[in-house]
Amino acid sequence: MGEFDLIERYFKRADRAAQRESLVSLGIGDDCALLSPRPGTQIAISSDMLVEGRHFLSTVNPAALGHKALAVNLSDLAACGAQPIAFTLALSLPSVDEAWLAGFSSGLFALADAHGCELIGGDTTRGPLNICITIFGEVPVAQPVHAPSVGGRTTALLRRGAQAGDDLYVSGTLGDARLALEVFRGTVSVPEEVFARARLRMDQPTPRVALGQALRGVATSAIDISDGLLGDLGHILKASQVGATIATEDATTLIANYSYLTGTSGTIDSEVSEKRLGWVLAGGDDYELAFTAPPALRDTVAAVAAHANTPVTRIGRIDAQPGLRLVGANGQAVANTWTSFDHFA
């Protein structure tokens, strides 16, 4: 199968623009795709590259990989509060494996369709397996009544808006992907159903797109914490020139498999307890959002989170004092011994 047949068979679809109002004026099939942004909006753009052996194992289910490759990009749009529009896919493949392509594209398009996000172009080439997606979303601009055509204040959620006194929240649960990874690595052993649940979170993360959009005008800052909570929170602190205090007991409740790890007796093995906190704080590969909001908006945060059908947990606060502090159940300082994921460290 040639390059154009491959695109035609697995990645080109019937014209979807006709099916609904679309900002995509031209999709796959020319030198460029064309987007027609609406007045009073900005285009949010993010790009992520997934490499075999680094971001996923060669044994991963191709449909799950198709899902994940798009999910990690949708998560970046979510962190900015953007509405997904479209994406490009550049794919380097060692060979044409039709079963793999069928699986990959089905997982990719299932998630794309769920978010109304259209594949508008890209590239295919032969080489070591590499998946690069660039994604486009729409964010409204807050404009004065007599608006200039360009300019105005963005409504995108950025890293730089956190204020001392703000609450610090995390969406969903953390640590599952790391639990699954540790099972693969053989450092822990868990019952099959716990592993299956954790692995699903690793392979098919849920980008918090609805929550991100709902938080526009509510959250003062937000970030996707896929490199680990502590490290990614550090980007908010640096950009906002603030510090933060995290209540580790509150953070620990974020782990989805908590009930298993505490054991049926209700007591926690101390080694597992320590690991568990590390997985929450710096496990990585969780596609959740950390965000900040004023305490006066606690009810609003609860309401929009409920509306977005996404649980959120308040785990700390933003301080004027720089630095990140961890505080235990009894107010004692907890040493921060965890580092964020870094591909080159």
Added chain:
Amino acid sequence: MGEFDLIERYFKRADRAAQRESLVSLGIGDDCALLSPRPGTQIAISSDMLVEGRHFLSTVNPAALGHKALAVNLSDLAACGAQPIAFTLALSLPSVDEAWLAGFSSGLFALADAHGCELIGGDTTRGPLNICITIFGEVPVAQPVHAPSVGGRTTALLRRGAQAGDDLYVSGTLGDARLALEVFRGTVSVPEEVFARARLRMDQPTPRVALGQALRGVATSAIDISDGLLGDLGHILKASQVGATIATEDATTLIANYSYLTGTSGTIDSEVSEKRLGWVLAGGDDYELAFTAPPALRDTVAAVAAHANTPVTRIGRIDAQPGLRLVGANGQAVANTWTSFDHFA
């Protein structure tokens, strides 16, 4: 060096938006970048992935590679007549080689700055060397006087507008990249200065950005012919539901190293002559434009090409009859035995 230090040192630059009117509202450093398109415009988007051993040799000069990685994307914008705005860069690197990074980023930014095209985001990861750039350009929309905010006819050059009777043109020269490749392969041998000139065209192609923009409203169709003239022209013919006839004598004059290949005696070795035509028609890796325009606009084409400081050569015409015909100097049919480049064929 960690991932963030690497980005900070080699890819993050002083805020350039302040230096000129920019559509980039937010560049590197958040979950997404933000573009603020102007009313009455569309965003043209293209993505290309370059893989070591496939698109370039490991011995390539890193500055030339930085240039080429962006040039191949700029060439896609040129083919649509778009004005470059910005790009994202996703980079998979086997290791942190600071000399390589310094060279690569210098070549990349030299070309980016020449086109006012800003790096606004991307990704870095460890893995086999892979460079994926997604590029963004601006194209005006032709609108009625009382314009709706969205909609209007695009002014982008597309593949589908060629009309029977149109002239067929190619920009610049063809075949040099293939000549350089054949020297590397050892199938031909040429004097050092000829090779140096050909290699420069292979390593540091010139995207025809100014010509593409100048052809808006003049050309009826256009395409980037990086996979080879015949194959890429085939995309115009298919999209426009037309055929074409190419005068091979006219096409042959497109080769830049023609004077060398004809020999000092002025006679052409028949084997070289045959190769030469193949390199022009299907050599590949030439970042030139093929485009069509009505014969009534010949003077206009000449004027805009001169204004864009880019030579163009008329090599044939568009026919109502489907298919692609090659005609020799005496009107005789020339068999088309060349195939277009295909990564998976």
